[in-house]
Amino acid sequence: MFDALIGQEEVKSRLGFYANLFNAGFVVPPIMLNAAKGLGKTAFAKEFHAATKDSERKFIEINCGTIRNSEQFFEQVFMPQIAGKKVTVLFDECHALPKDLTDVFLTAFNVEGAKKKTVSVGDGFVTFEFEKQIYLFATTELHKMFDPLKDRLTIIDFKQYTEKELAQMMKMKVDWIRYDHGVLESIVSTVKGNARSAIKRVLQIKSWCELNRMSKMCHDEWGKMKSKFGILPFGLTNIEIQILRALQKRGACSLQMLSAITGMSRQAIQLEAENNLLRKGFMDIDGKRKITTKGTKILEQIK
Amino acid sequence: MTNKRRTSSSKGLSNLTRVTLSELREYVTDNATIPVSRRWLETIGFDIKEAENNVLTTPREEDKIHFNVTH
Helix, strand or coil, X not given: CCCCCCCCHHHHHHHHHHHHHXXXXXXXXXXXXXXXXXXXXXXXXXXXXXXXXXXXXXXXXXXXHHCCCHHHXXXXXXXXXXXXXXXXXXXXXXXXXXXXXXXXXXXXXXXXXCCEEEEEEXXXXXXXXXXXXXXXXXXXXXXXXXXXXXXXXXXXXXXXXCXXXXXXXXXXXXXXXEECCCHHHHHHCCCCCCHHHHHHHHHHHHHHHHHCCCCEECHHHHHHHHHHHCCCHHHCCHHHHHHHHHHHHHCCECHHHHHHHHCCCHHHHHHHHHHHHHHCCCEEEECEEEECHHHHHHHHHHC | XXXXXXXCCCCCCCCCCCCCHHXXXXXXXXXXXXXCCHHHHHHCCCCHHHHHHXXXXXXXXXXXXXXEEEC
């Protein structure tokens, strides 16, 4: 179970328990997969489904951002695809569920182990059959979920991957590429700590190797590739470098000042640039934004 | 001395207000159509003609829920 996935041992253990529970004929509570982007929520949901499936069982992945109201959901998805069927349903980006559907789910998932729950929707009734159906939810923004609905879900939190796990993932994804000593570690240091960027990077490497008819990545070749693709140390982006340079030149800056210097909105800086700089220890926030010694050193390397 | 009749719009008042995109996204989905000022669109370099053509020719996709069914 979950052999194709690297890391997240606690997630595997908990999902594995629920898969066994379901296979033994018991009801699985609705589960919330809570993780930052790119950590593999959908991949784990699919593997969980694979661990519970029989020949009839289907996996339905719904983008909640496209659901406008409960009527539309029951008409387009629930009645044709879910009602009375054996399915695993994944509500992806579930923080975007519309209010009226959230209200229906509050009633539907207030079950405490019951095998069925019938709820009124509009002029009719719909039945959630928990013996046949498993309901999974996934979000990157748990804080945006309606608290009473959150309380009804079993929350499973993901962790950030270690560099070793990311390296294993890359090796597993493209297993015919060999790396000289230290090259894979250098490559992993340029991905942003999540599985999705590690997979993207190894696919770039695969294309590079295929184009150059080679099956081994040495330091020289990785250097050429970095230069060609504009891959900066620690996976920094140009905007992150611009922020570090501004902090080095001007000293401590407010977010507003950084926004003025870079032309990015305050929120874009917070979401897209600062997180990586803080995680890597290149920047510090103590009222104002400051570059760290480590950040100064990395700028010297880039020169 | 004649009293000037005041116009309905007072100086400094506007029908527009400022809101961040993230705040707005709490109320609308990605596919929502939002009325914005034509002048603002021109300021940011948005091609209005192209957008209007798209609206006229593209079928309404926003009513469809995006979902995949696999085994």
